[in-house]
Amino acid sequence: MFNLFSLSWRNIWRHRGRSLMTAGAVGLAVFFTLLYLSFLGAMENGIYNNLTASVGHLQVRVEGYREKREFRDRLIPGATRVESQLAAQTQAQRVVALEIPALVAGETRSRGVLLIGDRRPPPLRERFIKQHLVEGDLPQEGDLEGIALGEALARALKVELGQPLYVYAPGTEGRGAGVYKLVGLLRFPDPAAEARSAYLSLAAAQELAAPGSATRIELHFPFTRYAQDAQLGVLQTQLAQSLGPGLSLESWKEASPAIAQVFDLLTPLVLIFAAIFFGLAGLLVLNTIYLGLLERTRELGVMVALGAGPAQVTRMVVLESLLLCLSGALVGAALGLLTVAALSEGLSLKALFGETIGAFGLPEVLYLSLRTQDALVTVVYTLATGLLAAWWPARVAARLEPVEAMRFTA
């Protein structure tokens, strides 16, 4: 025995070919939306992890440090005390860094560099090594003699592992100069960064330029997914209140504003593209539903004559549109889920786009997965398409006059 639901279902399959094509268009829209959204999610997480691993989730700096030209003005007053205070307040891992503008020279050449002395907890040190070290080692904590250079910088200075390097840090409060042994070569996605980066241990950097000081304290929280970033705002507010005057606590977005801006554009862009897909599919749905109504005008007239009210006719048309959309959406969703599952083991962007991929802070491998909000967006788009495509035909059908409709010949 039928009901309005099964009648609508049977109605949409009267023209199998036409309905299959329309449902297929909705299915494609769903498929691509799911794929794009899961791609976006993986991309967001990848960029988030890359960025937060290199700059921390939060950073303590001297307030207005970007405008300060003098090295000593960038030093965090009482850095050791600030670090202890943060250690007492949060479980986050800390990276303490001292960045020094310096001159590094080999036997024949010299270059101006940003010399970074840092102390990283073992997991972050391992990650840094895995990502950037290509040869040798990174100076160990407390090592006062070793230095690691970007590969491009080493080439420019014409130095090799084991050879001495002369470092000058004029105008600072430490020794001001020192001789170090090249112990490691580093590679960075950004060629400019590779040509001007040199790494010491924190102890060596402090001895060279500013004993007991730091210019940056990074806080690394165990957040690996961008969705967790919402918690960061609360932590930032709490921790910032406890810092003394003259210090600022920046989030990774504030520390890397250009990338953060691109980051914020990703979701709206994908949503706009998805809306265009669904819009085109919706036009097909509208066409199919309207043609179906036109062909059944006489039949609709009979229904109205028998007592179907405007609300019932509207409901039937809307139901037909929704069923058409949902049947296509189910197939599209199944295909989308299978594709996402197949790519969940990792999609190598490096293999697709080459080495340059890392230069933009993009992850080398994407691990696609579907988030609740992706499924929700797809469902909302599908339902909205079904409802919007049904609006006009439903309006026309609800206004049919039974006598005129029964006289109608298509």
Place this chain on the structure above:
Amino acid sequence: MKPVLQVNSLSKIYRVGSIETPALREVNLSVHSGEFVALAGPSGSGKSTLLHLMGGLDKPTAGEVWLDGVRIDGFSKARLAHLRLWNLGFVFQAYNLIPVLTALENAAFVLELRGEPRETREAKALRALETLGIQNLAHRRPNQLSGGQQQRVAVARALAAQPKMILADEPTANLDSKTGLALIEHLRTLNREQGITFVFSTHDPRLLERVDRIVRLEDGQIAA
């Protein structure tokens, strides 16, 4: 006795641009409960128009339509649909069954619109098909039925909803004379046994011999 259906000074004029075609002029008619009434007359005499106006399918240009003591000619579209759903049954000349539904489902269609539970509507529809002797065709689709069988399903659709009155517009026009007569006999039996009021239009003189009352129309007016 109060009539179940009454029309007073009913007129209908069709307008296409500036051209006016009067279809009914000042028609007065009363139908009492349990009557079996035929509207007779040649094509274009206004039979169908009168039937449509009496059933709330169309609005008159002037005049009144009363159903069960309630004036319905000013009702809104939704209210008229509700009125037809709960009070009237319709049988059309071209059967007008829904092709994607079986005979049983077609017979249950009005009950579905009323929101009756599945078991009730199935039982009522089956009973209606039995009354018309076509219960063995219950699971066939309209395209698997002959014209006479389709028209009996259409009658079953009107009957299953147990309306106060069934309005039929030339129900035998598309049937051969034998099938047409058999159908009219069925309607007459239903009228006698169940007391259902029937008003139908026809121009078949043989059918007119079987009715209680004949209302003859000519040029949109009731002939003297």
